Amino acid sequence: MSNLEWKIGAVRVIRIEESVAPVPVAGLFPEATPAQLAPHRAWLQPHFADAEDNLLLSIHGLVVESQGRTILVDTCIGENPAPDIPMDMGDSPFLENLEAAGFTREAIDIVLCTHLHFDHVGWNTMHVDGKLVPTFPNARYLFARQEWEHWNAAPDRGFAATFRETVETIVDAGLADIVDWNHVLTDEVRLEPTPGHTPGHVAVHIASGGQRAMITGDLTHHPVQWAEPDWKMGADSDSAAAAATRRRLLGEHLDGDLLVIGTHYAPPTAGKLVSRGDRVRFDVD
Ligand SMILES: [Zn+2]
Numbered sequence: 001m002s003n004l005e006w007k008i009g010a011v012r013v014i015r016i017e018e019s020v021a022p023v024p025v026a027g028l029f030p031e032a033t034p035a036q037l038a039p040h041r042a043w044l045q046p047h048f049a050d051a052e053d054n055l056l057l058s059i060h061g062l063v064v065e066s067q068g069r070t071i072l073v074d075t076c077i078g079e080n081p082a083p084d085i086p087m088d089m090g091d092s093p094f095l096e097n098l099e100a101a102g103f104t105r106e107a108i109d110i111v112l113c114t115h116l117h118f119d120h121v122g123w124n125t126m127h128v129d130g131k132l133v134p135t136f137p138n139a140r141y142l143f144a145r146q147e148w149e150h151w152n153a154a155p156d157r158g159f160a161a162t163f164r165e166t167v168e169t170i171v172d173a174g175l176a177d178i179v180d181w182n183h184v185l186t187d188e189v190r191l192e193p194t195p196g197h198t199p200g201h202v203a204v205h206i207a208s209g210g211q212r213a214m215i216t217g218d219l220t221h222h223p224v225q226w227a228e229p230d231w232k233m234g235a236d237s238d239s240a241a242a243a244a245t246r247r248r249l250l251g252e253h254l255d256g257d258l259l260v261i262g263t264h265y266a267p268p269t270a271g272k273l274v275s276r277g278d279r280v281r282f283d284v285d
Helices: 034-045 095-100 118-124 145-152 163-172 238-254
Strands: 003-009 011-022 057-067 069-073 110-111 127-130 129-136 141-144 174-178 189-193 202-208 209-214 259-261 269-277 278-281
Touching: 003 209, 003 259, 011 095, 011 202, 011 209, 034 278, 057 095, 057 110, 057 202, 095 209, 118 127, 118 163, 127 163, 129 163, 141 145, 145 174, 163 174, 238 269
Parallel strands: 069 110, 110 141, 141 174, 209 259
Antiparallel strands: 003 011, 011 057, 057 069, 127 129, 189 202, 202 209, 259 269, 269 278
């Protein structure tokens, strides 16, 4: 499998796939119907929706190379699926795909989790001889303070059900850094607070050589949400705040130069936010 990659000035971003699967519209957006997809179908197909109006959902991590640092943004489901959430992705090929892209586990300097839901933290840890250990032994793992404090105190962890296995294990190993949600990783890479999906959710903003990109995390799950920013996503903790975050970003970047790299977008995964008449579309050309 060849990996998608992008250059943003001097920064290189490489997509490392775990899975891509079709999901019925209501599986992501409980109040939306296939009929509501119709105005967007022309640009959603074939990359982001199939011929039966299923939405395509990708799970992948993104390696960001900046100023000598190798940063892994989100670590998929891996060996730590959430027990009560029916997302059976089978055996995860993520580590094999990471290695095929030229990165050993030891080469990762920083692991950054946009939020702590199970499909973003899974490969933080792995099983070795029946024991859970950090997958990336040389990395500092960054968790935004708001996010870590929220789930650490949450009586019901829901979509963060693997917190003990994937986050506490890292904290116990001394590899975690609890950081501000506007933390600067390098001169080119910083966190961007984007609350709503979860209370401490962050996107990743990249700026280099006059070019800009944003890794979305789950502020969107699918490109159609740029056209329909108010669609409620089933796993959002605060759907009004999530919609407000999307509308803020549309206000800042519609018809701008920002390359949007979607954390759950199927290939080609990256594009621009453009207006066509009174509608918005995600343009991959
Ligand atoms: Zn997710």
